Amino acid sequence: MKARVHITLKPGVLDPQGKAIHHALDSLGFSGVDDVRQGKYIELDLQETDREKARADVEDMCRKLLANTVIERFSIDLD
Amino acid sequence: MKARVHITLKPGVLDPQGKAIHHALDSLGFSGVDDVRQGKYIELDLQETDREKARADVEDMCRKLLANTVIERFSIDLD
Numbered sequence: 001m002k003a004r005v006h007i008t009l010k011p012g013v014l015d016p017q018g019k020a021i022h023h024a025l026d027s028l029g030f031s032g033v034d035d036v037r038q039g040k041y042i043e044l045d046l047q048e049t050d051r052e053k054a055r056a057d058v059e060d061m062c063r064k065l066l067a068n069t070v071i072e073r074f075s076i077d078l079d
Numbered sequence: 080m081k082a083r084v085h086i087t088l089k090p091g092v093l094d095p096q097g098k099a100i101h102h103a104l105d106s107l108g109f110s111g112v113d114d115v116r117q118g119k120y121i122e123l124d125l126q127e128t129d130r131e132k133a134r135a136d137v138e139d140m141c142r143k144l145l146a147n148t149v150i151e152r153f154s155i156d157l158d
Contacts, residue, residue, distance in 0.1 A: 034124040041120040045113040
């Protein structure tokens with residue numbers, strides 16, 4: 001089973017990477033951009049075939065390793 | 080209009096970040112993972128309201144700045 005994890009900064013947390021991208025887009029002449037936020041995207045191939053078990057496992061991975069839950073939030077999509 | 084861009088390494092391109100995550104998950108006891116690939120996720124707030132125009136703009140941004148199309152591919156979702 002494939003799991004797709006999105007990890008994004010919580011609203012209100014400063015995003016210097018997003019700001020840098022925004023600035024670079026401005027420099028290239030893309031003026032119609034109001035805001036840019038950058039996050040991480042992780043694809044996991046899992047041996048687990050039970051959806052509930054797989055989701056619980058991936059949530060556990062996010063809390064223990066993939067996301068910093070103080071400043072980031074995560075969402076999980078399963079195939 | 081909001082655009083969500085996923086940038087991932089093309090199949091076959093070595094992904095050291097993904098390998099590092101895979102190894103760290105193994106160390107933490109998550110043994111049921113076959114493969115990990117890490118990509119980037121970028122959210123853009125656009126002033127453009129026309130979907131076709133917005134998609135063309137974001138494709139242009141990806142080709143010129145956001146993605147390295149030699150080794151990466153990108154996909155765009157519009158709200």
